[in-house]
Amino acid sequence: MPEAPPSATVTAVRVDDEGVRARSEDEVVLDVLFDGRRIWSFWLQRDGEPSGGGYLVRWPPALRRFLDGTTRLRLVEHVSGATAFDADVRLGTGGDRIAVVNERGLPLGIDKSLRLAQTFDTRSAEHVAPLLDSIEEVLGALHTAGVEAFPAYGTLLGAVRGGRLIGHDSDADLGYVSEHSHPVDVVRESFRLQRALADMGYRITRYSGAAFKVDVVEADGSVRGLDVFGGFLAGGHLHLMGEIRTPYRRDQIFPLGRTTLEGRELPAPADTDAFLTATYGPSWRVPDPAYHFETPVSTHRRLNGWFRGTRVRRESWDRTYSRLPRTPPPIVPSPFARWVRRQERGRVTTVVDIGCGQAVDDLWLARRGVSVVGLDYALRGSDAVAALAAQEQVDLELRHLNLCELRSVLTEGARLARLPGRTVVTVRHVAEATDRVGRRHLWRACEMALRGGGRLYVEVLVGRGDDEFAAEQHLRPLPLRTVVAELEARGATVVSRRQRRVSSPGSRAGHRIGRLVVEWQR
Amino acid sequence: MAAVRDIRAGLRVRGKAAARQLGAMRAGVRSQGLEALRERVATLEDEVQECRQLQLRLAELTDVVEELLLPVAQRDEERLGALLETYSRGL
Numbered sequence: 341m342p343e344a345p346p347s348a349t350v351t352a353v354r355v356d357d358e359g360v361r362a363r364s365e366d367e368v369v370l371d372v373l374f375d376g377r378r379i380w381s382f383w384l385q386r387d388g389e390p391s392g393g394g395y396l397v398r399w400p401p402a403l404r405r406f407l408d409g410t411t412r413l414r415l416v417e418h419v420s421g422a423t424a425f426d427a428d429v430r431l432g433t434g435g436d437r438i439a440v441v442n443e444r445g446l447p448l449g450i451d452k453s454l455r456l457a458q459t460f461d462t463r464s465a466e467h468v469a470p471l472l473d474s475i476e477e478v479l480g481a482l483h484t485a486g487v488e489a490f491p492a493y494g495t496l497l498g499a500v501r502g503g504r505l506i507g508h509d510s511d512a513d514l515g516y517v518s519e520h521s522h523p524v525d526v527v528r529e530s531f532r533l534q535r536a537l538a539d540m541g542y543r544i545t546r547y548s549g550a551a552f553k554v555d556v557v558e559a560d561g562s563v564r565g566l567d568v569f570g571g572f573l574a575g576g577h578l579h580l581m582g583e584i585r586t587p588y589r590r591d592q593i594f595p596l597g598r599t600t601l602e603g604r605e606l607p608a609p610a611d612t613d614a615f616l617t618a619t620y621g622p623s624w625r626v627p628d629p630a631y632h633f634e635t636p637v638s639t640h641r642r643l644n645g646w647f648r649g650t651r652v653r654r655e656s657w658d659r660t661y662s663r664l665p666r667t668p669p670p671i672v673p674s675p676f677a678r679w680v681r682r683q684e685r686g687r688v689t690t691v692v693d694i695g696c697g698q699a700v701d702d703l704w705l706a707r708r709g710v711s712v713v714g715l716d717y718a719l720r721g722s723d724a725v726a727a728l729a730a731q732e733q734v735d736l737e738l739r740h741l742n743l744c745e746l747r748s749v750l751t752e753g754a755r756l757a758r759l760p761g762r763t764v765v766t767v768r769h770v771a772e773a774t775d776r777v778g779r780r781h782l783w784r785a786c787e788m789a790l791r792g793g794g795r796l797y798v799e800v801l802v803g804r805g806d807d808e809f810a811a812e813q814h815l816r817p818l819p820l821r822t823v824v825a826e827l828e829a830r831g832a833t834v835v836s837r838r839q840r841r842v843s844s845p846g847s848r849a850g851h852r853i854g855r856l857v858v859e860w861q862r
Numbered sequence: 863m864a865a866v867r868d869i870r871a872g873l874r875v876r877g878k879a880a881a882r883q884l885g886a887m888r889a890g891v892r893s894q895g896l897e898a899l900r901e902r903v904a905t906l907e908d909e910v911q912e913c914r915q916l917q918l919r920l921a922e923l924t925d926v927v928e929e930l931l932l933p934v935a936q937r938d939e940e941r942l943g944a945l946l947e948t949y950s951r952g953l
Binding site for chain 1: 907910911913914915917918919920921922923924925926930943946947949950951952953
């Protein structure tokens with residue numbers, strides 16, 4: 341391998357626990373290599389803060405926990421390959437070699453969204469073959485379902501630029517351009533595609549009205565998610581989730597052409613230059629591992645307005661639940677669950693818990709002979725309890741309900757309306773965990789479930805207090821009078837209401853909650 | 863004559879002050895008008911966004927109706943129950 345030239349542009353490089361410091365008259369994209377492997381890339385001036393006549397680019401938060409030990413650190417200009425720094429460095433106080441790896445020892449890097457990922461430059465051809473199989477499989481499934489999809493975003497960029505997956509990328513994206521030109525029809529088509537793929541056995545996670553993730557189970561059992569972005573042409577513009585709105589002609593997409601990715605022939609937009617220019621701008625041929633989209637506000641407003649809003653605070657919950665141990669939590673009921681049980685005094689047939697979280701209350705109630713349906717949009721949180729409930733063969737069913745999706749609310753509401761016997765709906769710290777639309781849908785679901793009688797029990801955080809409860813539960817306090825007004829506007833009668841302060845276990849700190857008992861009296 | 867000169871000088875000073883006040887008032891009216899326009903544009907943008915948000919709701923509603931209305935119209939209880947389950951699974 342030829343010796344890399346020294347950098348003439350980047351000078352005064354210093355590396356310490358804060359980050360990387362360097363000077364450069366011109367903007368430059370730099371790769372950080374630990375022991376010869378790329379870990380992170382950044383734009384010096386865009387991502388840095390002025391410091392000592394140069395710039396300080398702080399270590400990304402996701403990388404910090406690894407930075408305790410020694411490494412041979414090289415700083416390389418991404419485009420020219422020139423070396424700006426090459427020396428042994430010690431970070432933190434550790435004496436071992438720094439290893440940026442996951443729990444299975446597999447190498448990780450920082451992707452363009454500053455998240456740790458198994459980037460493709462850490463993977464061999466053998467490793468990426470299953471991904472390419474998955475791409476072909478999902479493209480085939482989408483074709484069967486009625487749309488002509490193609491690799492998009494970084495996946496297309498890699499294919500067109502060099503026939504390879506991009507080293508600093510970590511996932512594969514697919515796109516399609518609908519034959520429809522109205523957002524309503526584009527969304528309906530996306531729903532239909534989702535159903536068709538679900539019928540074929542794929543697990544789908546919806547991102548918005550026009551984008552979803554398809555999970556593909558690979559040969560070794562690992563699950564890979566491929567993102568599918570819907571688009572459409574209207575008013576002389578191409579719109580593609582999640583970043584593109586640009587003047588465009590139909591003949592620049594259709595009929596689809598071909599491109600080659602890692603030796604496989606795949607479909608591509610007719611004019612890949614126009615498509616990649618629309619995606620990354622006219623400089624798409626110049627590699628940029630730290631690329632950030634600079635999507636115009638008007639494009640964001642349009643795509644948000646038409647398609648988004650179905651995942652309110654979902655990422656916070658996914659993050660919280662990804663850190664949970666696999667073992668079930670202790671089945672200790674909340675004071676709310678005990679209160680509901682006391683109020684009902686054995687009259688209830690079914691408890692429907694909307695926003696069941698880890699489903700601890702649900703299992704506790706199911707163990708006491710109540711039929712329980714737990715509903716949540718982040719069902720992953722209740723996986724451990726679901727397994728326990730299955731072992732114990734108690735009457736607990738955990739199902740998906742997304743309050744941000746009207747169709748989810750309407751169908752689940754209809755299913756709940758068919759439940760026999762007395763139904764009680766519990767809503768504990770949900771109203772203040774969603775937005776106004778989510779709350780409107782929440783009360784609609786409650787009303788539907790209780791169309792035949794029964795009661796709704798609500799607990800809501802009304803005052804943040806001085807403990808961590810609101811932050812831990814991703815809540816924004818909500819006045820009880822707002823909840824009452826919303827319920828009464830839906831024809832509900834508030835049977836009782838009270839507010840009180842509660843303390844955190846083992847602490848004098850606490851917060852204020854409100855409780856309601858509600859009926860729809862007909 | 864001196865008294866007339868004084869009166870004239872006084873009038874000039876007051877005239878300039880009045881002109882300044884008028885200018886300030888006009889600028890104020892203009893800036894208030896601009897502020898009002900800014901607020902109006904922000905309100906209009908919010909209203910446009912609300913209209914856009916109806917697209918997703920309408921699509922959802924149409925999807926539910928289309929998928930579930932038929933068995934309801936056919937009064938097919940068994941099929942309706944099964945359909946509610948399979949529809950939920952496809953979300």
